Amino acid sequence: MIDIALKTAEAGYLTRRLVESTQNLAIISSDCGTSTSVLFVENDLPLIKRVYGRYLAQDISGKKGEIILTHNTLLLEKEIKIIQENKITEIWAFSPLNCQLVEGICQKCYGLDLSKPGETVAMGTAVGVIAAQSLGEPGTQLTMRTFHRGGITGDEDITQGLPKVKQIFDNVKPNKEEKSILAKANGKIISIEEKIIKQKSDEGKEIIYPLGKKKKVRINLGDMVKKGEKLTGGKIDLEEYLEIVGRDKCQEYIKEEVRKVYDDQGIDINEKHIEIFARQMLSKTEIIDSGGSDYLTSEIVNYQQLVKVNKSLIDNKNPPISFKTIVSSLKDLASYPDSFLAGISFQNTLKSLVNYSLYQPVDYLRGCKENLIAGQLVPVGSGFKERERFQRKTTRKE
Ligand SMILES: [Zn+2]
Incomplete structure (x- = not known):
């Protein structure tokens, strides 16, 4: 009884951290333009299962060298059949891991909307919250037990x-x-x-x-x-x-x-x-040498943002930034998001409030949580379209 009660609380808290660390991630562009992709092979999952619903990053050739599937194709039932028939064992496909967008994920890196068979994910889909729900909800079914093996050393x-x-x-x-x-x-x-x-x-x-x-x-x-x-x-x-x-x-x-x-x-x-x-956990970097940029040494900067700045520095023949990627826990991500409203409402409110007031006193209301707190439409789903319409109207007026 106690075990089950504990488990529910633990799984609930896990869901909270999962949601709060990705609540600002939505589909906000059709293509981020990344050239990096992931090589998929068969592991303990079949290859076709791993690549289903992803966009191809490189052409696939048949046995005689003829191209059977071209890059940028969304792999659905028909394409999967071709892959099976040709006994393909390696596929380069796009993945959210390599999406270059700073504030969201693009349609090409995400691919199929898993809840709508046959359709590319729609603009404004809250893919972060969906991912959090997908991992958090079955969390209660996971065991709470820790096993130890390997004698007294507990080595493994x-x-x-x-x-x-x-x-x-x-x-x-x-x-x-x-x-x-x-x-x-x-x-x-x-x-x-x-x-x-x-x-x-x-x-x-x-x-x-x-x-x-x-x-x-x-x-x-x-x-x-x-x-x-x-x-x-x-x-x-x-x-x-x-x-x-x-x-x-x-x-x-x-x-x-x-x-x-x-x-x-x-x-x-x-x-x-x-x-x-995985992408979120490695989304922060620490500046070691600011190169030709305005950043300060040891400043924490978003990885995708930094890649963008570095590219423009190199293009303009300025010295690039050297940096170190840091591993952020979900708690770190939920405690210090870009929004101070989202940050202070997670936990340790007082400490967080002091920190944000010193270093980041402006909230741009980009994520779901901060907009909910402010009583506004969330910028995902139908709220995304609504916001786009509003933005178009205001730019026209200007
Ligand atoms: Zn992308």
């Missing part, structure tokens, strides 16, 4: 269910004993001793990994290991992983870990919903 990270989802979305940092040691480069393991592992990288550099207490080594002498691979048991520190493998692989990792939790419990969630959260 086999946390499952709700605690695992929380661990990832909250970006819980493992402590020193729990943390897994990750390979910093591609290369061969040349020595495993009691206290250290040595690796010779492909570039010929020798890397030494000190082993902490009681760590279970997961590799063998002579193994070729890849950058980011676990050398010992334990939990992955997302920040460290991001630094080693980079943005794309880290997004992929977040997505897969969350998907597997739901999948293990028999809950089928479309990958697209989880991609929205």
